[in-house]
Amino acid sequence: MRLNRRWISVLSPLILVLVWEMLVQAGVLNRRFFPQPTKVIETLIDLSSTGTLWNELGISALRITVGFLIGSLIGISLGLLIGISQTASAALRPIITAINPIPKIALIPFVVLALGFTEWARVLSLAISVMPIMLLDTAAAVGRIDSRYFEVAQNYGxxxxxxFWTVALPASLPSIMNSVKLGLSYSLTLIIGVELFGARQGIGKLIWDSASLYAVNKLGAGIVAIALTGWLITAAIDALTPSLIPWQPRPVDPRIEESPIQRQIRVWWRATRPWSFTAATIPAVLGTMIAAYQGHFNLLHGVLVMVGSIALQAGTNLINDFYDYRKGTDNEQSLGIGGAIQRKDLTPRQIFLGGISAFAVGSGIGLYLVSVSGPLILILGILSVLAGFFYTAGPAALAYTGLGEITVFIFMGPVIVVGAYYVQAGAVGWDVFWASLPIAFLVAAILHANNLRDMETDRRIGKRTLAIILGRKYANIEYYVLVGGTYAALIVTVILGISPLYTLITLITLPTAVNLMRRVVLNTEPAALNPVLRKTAQLHQRFGMLLVGGWVIALCLKLLSGN
Amino acid sequence: MIPKIAIEAVTIRYAGRAGAGEVVAVEGVDLRVQEGEFVCLVGPSGCGKTTLLRAVAGLQPVSKGTIQVTRSDPSRPATAMVFQGAAVFPWMTVLENVDYGLRTRGMPYAERTAEAQRWIRQVKLERFAEAYPHQLSGGMQQRVGLARAFAYNPEILLMDEPFGALDAQTRLILQDTLLELWQTSGCTILFVTHSIDEALTLGDRVVIMSARPGRIMGEERVSLARPREAVQLRSDPHYGEAFGRIWSQLREEVR
Incomplete structure (x- = not known):
């Protein structure tokens, strides 16, 4: 029954599109006014292969990013202020309530009059439109917080x-994330209006131009593209939310009547350890953004680099599971990770073949990238596959020797960043290498946290990780060096002018880092070090996103001042 | 001897819902609690016992009379309150919750983590130090609430029906936990409950309040020996007698 309904929901839109297509072909719907679905798809493919689509979308995305950032940052901060301070509420609320019902499009002419047909006018129009919504939503979210929590805080002095930091902000964060999602979709609507005013490029501009030329299929393609973008943004935020709000219970999906295919997908997805993918995607995005900052950007190649590095990461994880199982490192004792074999979800053979297939996918993508960029990718790619495979395979498995950290440092740091950069720019300099060092230190720190936790068990089974070679005291120092090195490397690259000043926003994670370093000294118990591992991985994620964010801000400002 | 808490002729009124005029929650209450004593306030629901407790905590202004709290150690905070339901912060791990009061007091990190971990062990949650509240049962959450309050190390603990929302079995276990914690910390406790059983199990003294406006009708000194254990107490003949005396006073008030 349920399966039937699922098919109905797949079929109904397809039938609609099909009927539409036939009506246009039969001439019932006038071709001059109605896009034809097949032609729309054709146009879409055409536009994306010539790169037009990516350019137009890119420019619009840039405007949305900057406009939304400005608008939502001001909105959220003022919203929090109004939420916790009665005085601020009395002063600001009437103004905002008066502004909010005005259709925001009507404000755009004022901004244009003041600033002319400039990029800043478009960005500010977006910001002004988003600001009141974010403000009111945030204030409402603070108002909804259970007053008991404020009483507890007061009671504990x-x-x-x-x-503010321990109650108001964290308690309203889930609602704020929701408004961010809505605000972004709203910005997508607005961008179409904003680009009506003298923009030379952008997806909105493409839509308006197509309309004025009666190019209805191109118009349709533009609309489909923007709809897909909106869907992607929502999906991305949904994917990021659990790592930002770890305290929220995740909705338990009632796995009623899971089909065998769905089960296979779930089991494999879990076996690849998707939560470790950020270790590969962050350097990939970083390399791409550095290139974009220096004026080289191709979205398709950027996406391919990301997918390729995820494939290699998944392959490494699967092969790792296979050999750890064979060597008996992972058992019920180990505070294990993948564990698909132990849970009997998959056989060791399946895991091994899966790992090889993932490497094959990664290599395939790599070869394509070699053809569009150059031989450096071939060299880096081959080395990466070898490093991934021999990380736990073979008699001299890298992870079981003192070389684990250095391998991860090189391959999950400079290699991916330099590779991603090279794919975009076709050449590469030392500056990119230096700029990759902060995350290289941090990703090595994750592995080291793992080894610190497992010191006792590793020693018993004869693993010789660097932590064991160094001994507890120096192993703790190594953790300091790796985490401290992250921030030191960042500051040095900023001082030398290699990384832009904005990358210093990563310093807001410094308290967490210091906290972790203290914890490492205080604890030797695996159970107490487990959270250190988890939080080091989380630190890598957040630091990485902020670092990329710093480059994106620099890029946006550069593009805005250039236009 | 100067009492730890001296409540003298206290009346508390507050504005009721629109049009309903003033509500007199508590009227002419006198109560003295000695240092280190465990006093339970029982009474029918709505009798103003929670209001009185909040007044001692400073969360509720008093209309008439005085409440005086005598400090003996200025380095310790005067009071901490344990709320109905656990009221632990859902966005903090168990460790961060227990650590909360220590952090606001500005204790250095290493010291306060060790202290928080000690109390987490006391309430037997060491395996859950890094868990978030939504991963814990109601009883475990209230244990976090207890650990948070005891770690703060106040001179007086004010407890507002902390176990009211728990099932009977969990309640018994938590009562034992509370007695253990109280014995190790030696603080003064004022405990509000509507359960005579709970009051007799925990308290040195049970103070009986009337229905609204809340007045003190009488008190029962509990002569049961310590250390006590919730389940064993029930078979003690003194327990049944004391229960009967309290119930005979309360029966009229419960409607």
Missing amino acids: ASRWDT
Whole structure:
């Protein structure tokens, strides 16, 4: 029954499109006014292969990013202020309530009058439109917080400042994330209007131009593209939310009547350890953004680099599971990770073949990238596959020797960043290498945290990780060096002018880092070090996103001042 | 001897819902609690016992009379409250929750982590130090609430029906936990409950309040020996007698 309904929901839109197509072909719907679905798809493919689509979408995405960032940052901060301070609420609320019902499009002419047909006018129009919504939503979210929590804070002698950071902000964060999602979709709507005003490029511009030329299929293609973008943004935020709000219970999906195919997908997805993918995607995006900052950008190649590195990462994880199982390192004792074999979800043979297939996919993508960029990718790719495979395979498995950290440092740091950069730019300099070092240190710190936790068990089974070779005291120092090196490397690259100043926003993670370093000294128990491992991985994620964010800000400002 | 908490002729009124005029929650209450004593306030629901407790905590202004809290150690905070339901912060791990009061007091990191971990062990949650509240049962959440309050190390603990929302079995276990914690910390406790059983199990003294407006009708000194254990107490003949005396006073008030 359920399966039937699922098919109905797949079929109904397809039938609609099909009927539409036939009506246009039969001439019932006038071709001059109605796009034809097959032609729309054709146009879409055409536009994306010539690169037009990516350019137009890119420019619009840039405007949305900057406009939304400005608008939502101001909105959220003022919203929080209104939420916790009665005085601020009394002063600001009437103004905002008066502004909010005005259709935001009507404000755009004012901004244009003041700033002319400039890029800043478009960005500010977006910001002004988004700001009141974000503000009111955030204030409402703070208002909805259970007053008991404020009483608890007061009872424990929390200052206003403490109360803000420990109660108001975290308690309203889930609602704020929701408004961010809505605000972004709203920005997509607005961008079409904003680009009506003298923009030379952008997806909105493409839509308006197509309309004025009666190019209805191109118009349709533009609309489909923007709809897909909106869907992607929502999906991306949904994917990021659990790592930003770890305290929220995840909705338990009732796996009623899971089909065998769905089960296979779930089992494999889990076996690849998807939560480790950020270790590969962050350097890939970083390399791509550095290239974009220097004026080289191709979205398709950027996406391919990302997919390729994820494939290699998944392959490494699967092969790792296979050999760890064979060597008996992972058993019920180990605070294990993949564990698909132990859970009997998959056979060791399946895992091994899966790993090889993932390497094959990664290599395939790599070869294509070699053909569009150059031989450096071939060299880096071959080395990466070898490193991934021999990480746990073979008699001299890298992870079981003192070379684990250095391997991860090189391959999950400079190699991916330099590779991603090279794919875009076709050449590469030392500056890219230096800029990749902060995340290289941090990704090595994740592995080291793992080894610190497992010291006792590893020693018993004869693993010789660097932590064991160094001994507890120096192993702790190694953790300091790796985490400290992250920030030191970043600051040095900023001082030398290699990384832009904005990458210093990563320093807001410094308290967490210091906290972790303290914890490492205080604890030797595996159970107590387990959270250190988890939080080091989380730190890598957040630091990485902020680092990329810093480059994106620099890129946006450069593009805006250039236009 | 100067009492730890001296409540003298306290009346608390507050504005009711629109049009309903003033509500007199508590009227002319006198109560003294000695240092290190465990006093339970029982009474029918809505009798103003929670209001009185909140007044001692400073969360509720008093209309008439005085509440005086005598400090003996200025380095310790005066009071901490344990709320109905656990009221632990859902966005903090168990460790961060227990650590909360220590952090607001500005204790250095290493010291306060060790201290928080000690109390987490006391309430037997060491395996869950890094878990978030939504991963814990109601009883475990209230244990976090207890650990948070005891770690703060106040001179007086004010407890507002902390186990009210728990099932009977979990309640018994938590009562034992609370007694253990109280014995190790030696603080003064004022405990509000509507359960005579709970009051007799925990308290040195049970103070009986009337229905609204809340007045003190009488009190029962609990002569049961310590250390006590919730289940064994029930078979003690003194327990049944004390229960009967309290119930005979309360029966009239419960409607």
